[in-house]
Amino acid sequence: MKTGFTTRILHSDLESPIEHSAVHKPMHPAMAYGYEDARELARVFQGERTGFIYGRQGNPTAAALEQKISKMEEGIGSIAFASGMAAIAGTFAALLRKGDHIVSSRFLFSNTTSLYGTLTGLGCEVSLVDATDAAAVAAAIRPETRMVFVETIANPRTQIADLAGIGRLCAERGLLYIVDNTMTSPWLFQPRAVGAGLVIHSLTKYICGHGNALGGSVTDTGLYDWTGFPNIYEAYKKVAPAQWGLNQIRKKGLRDFGATLAAESAHRIAIGAETLALRVPRACENAARLAAFLASHPAVDQVYYPGLASHPQHQRASELFKGYGALFSFELAAGVDCFDLLNRLQLVISSTHLGDNRTLAIPVAHTIYFEMGAERRAEAGIADGLIRVSVGIEDGDDLLADFAQALAG
Numbered sequence: 001m002k003t004g005f006t007t008r009i010l011h012s013d014l015e016s017p018i019e020h021s022a023v024h025k026p027m028h029p030a031m032a033y034g035y036e037d038a039r040e041l042a043r044v045f046q047g048e049r050t051g052f053i054y055g056r057q058g059n060p061t062a063a064a065l066e067q068k069i070s071k072m073e074e075g076i077g078s079i080a081f082a083s084g085m086a087a088i089a090g091t092f093a094a095l096l097r098k099g100d101h102i103v104s105s106r107f108l109f110s111n112t113t114s115l116y117g118t119l120t121g122l123g124c125e126v127s128l129v130d131a132t133d134a135a136a137v138a139a140a141i142r143p144e145t146r147m148v149f150v151e152t153i154a155n156p157r158t159q160i161a162d163l164a165g166i167g168r169l170c171a172e173r174g175l176l177y178i179v180d181n182t183m184t185s186p187w188l189f190q191p192r193a194v195g196a197g198l199v200i201h202s203l204t205k206y207i208c209g210h211g212n213a214l215g216g217s218v219t220d221t222g223l224y225d226w227t228g229f230p231n232i233y234e235a236y237k238k239v240a241p242a243q244w245g246l247n248q249i250r251k252k253g254l255r256d257f258g259a260t261l262a263a264e265s266a267h268r269i270a271i272g273a274e275t276l277a278l279r280v281p282r283a284c285e286n287a288a289r290l291a292a293f294l295a296s297h298p299a300v301d302q303v304y305y306p307g308l309a310s311h312p313q314h315q316r317a318s319e320l321f322k323g324y325g326a327l328f329s330f331e332l333a334a335g336v337d338c339f340d341l342l343n344r345l346q347l348v349i350s351s352t353h354l355g356d357n358r359t360l361a362i363p364v365a366h367t368i369y370f371e372m373g374a375e376r377r378a379e380a381g382i383a384d385g386l387i388r389v390s391v392g393i394e395d396g397d398d399l400l401a402d403f404a405q406a407l408a409g
């Protein structure tokens with residue numbers, strides 16, 4: 001039976017029997033797994049049988065969540081990590097070698113940009129281009145290019161990568177295409193639709209939604225032909241070629257670096273995932289109302305939200321996504337101080353983080369983009385007074401009233 005998005009998540013645990021007829025998987029905090037027949041233990045170690053060995057390589061609770069993520073992204077398998085950054089760093093560490101080259105976006109989550117600095121120090125090269133244009137990505141490709149990495153909607157300025165154009169380019173050149181789908185969530189967009197080979201998530205954001213657990217994931221969509229990837233070690237080619245990538249990421253990226261998702265976090269994220277398709281449309285609706293209100297307010301200079309017709313990639317967002325996302329940023333008119341405005345907001349919380357059920361706002365240049373310096377901020381289009389708002393699921397009228405009173409003051 002072909003089932004819908006939420007049905008797939010809700011019934012995922014029941015695909016194998018659960019003790020005591022429970023309707024969802026229990027939490028397994030055990031770190032070691034014992035076998036009655038020692039030969040079985042050896043078979044699991046040698047990859048002839050699936051099973052759990054030691055908690056750093058995965059646990060049954062994280063595995064149940066991995067299955068849900070694979071269903072959400074319609075992928076062939078997923079690996080959970082302790083955070084979104086752990087998933088990104090683990091994937092790069094597992095798949096790249098000295099001398100390799102990555103093409104990526106100038107508009108990227110700031111810690112991913114910082115991680116590129118580390119990779120450069122280790123002997124990889126990274127070209128950051130304007131990924132809203134596939135031609136800019138094409139121009140940066142070299143013989144040593146191993147992957148193209150982009151996000152869907154960039155945070156905080158909401159630029160939208162040329163996701164379909166880059167997908168066609170990667171298919172033509174046989175390049176691994178990795179999409180960080182955190183900002184859209186699998187409810188608004190599935191990167192497999194544009195040919196992505198790997199999909200990354202910070203599960204901390206919309207998929208968890210409640211701001212009470214860190215987590216990350218990488219999903220293989222099954223679209224990339226790993227036999228064309230030169231960095232797979234012989235030891236990891238003993239499985240079907242479709243599994244080579246995940247096999248190497250689980251061993252080299254997860255096991256060897258050890259940023260494993262704890263069972264309790266996996267459990268909380270799995271509960272959050274059940275209501276993703278209910279929460280995200282509500283947050284998007286609230287964001288659209290707020291963005292339109294701010295765009296017409298005299299104390300506001302600019303609003304960056306893909307749902308506004310004035311957004312440079314509004315058309316692209318309409319074609320690719322089921323909604324325009326729940327994050328926007330804005331610049332105040334001259335003379336209005338961003339700190340004063342934030343302090344006047346009563347419901348909206350001054351906080352980093354995004355994809356939370358609560359609405360959070362942050363002065364970007366002074367916080368999350370402070371470390372990278374004025375020059376990089378200018379390149380990324382981050383003005384000193386830019387405020388980022390991650391819109392939650394509060395009652396929309398209450399959020400509008402809060403911004404109205406804060407702007408009036």
Ligand SMILES: *Cc1c(COP(=O)(O)O)cnc(C)c1O
Pocket residue numbers: 083084085086109112151155180182183201202203204205214215216
């Ligand atoms: C938050 C975020 C990350 C990092 O995720 P953590 O779970 O905080 O480590 C990566 N990519 C994007 C787009 C994010 O928003």
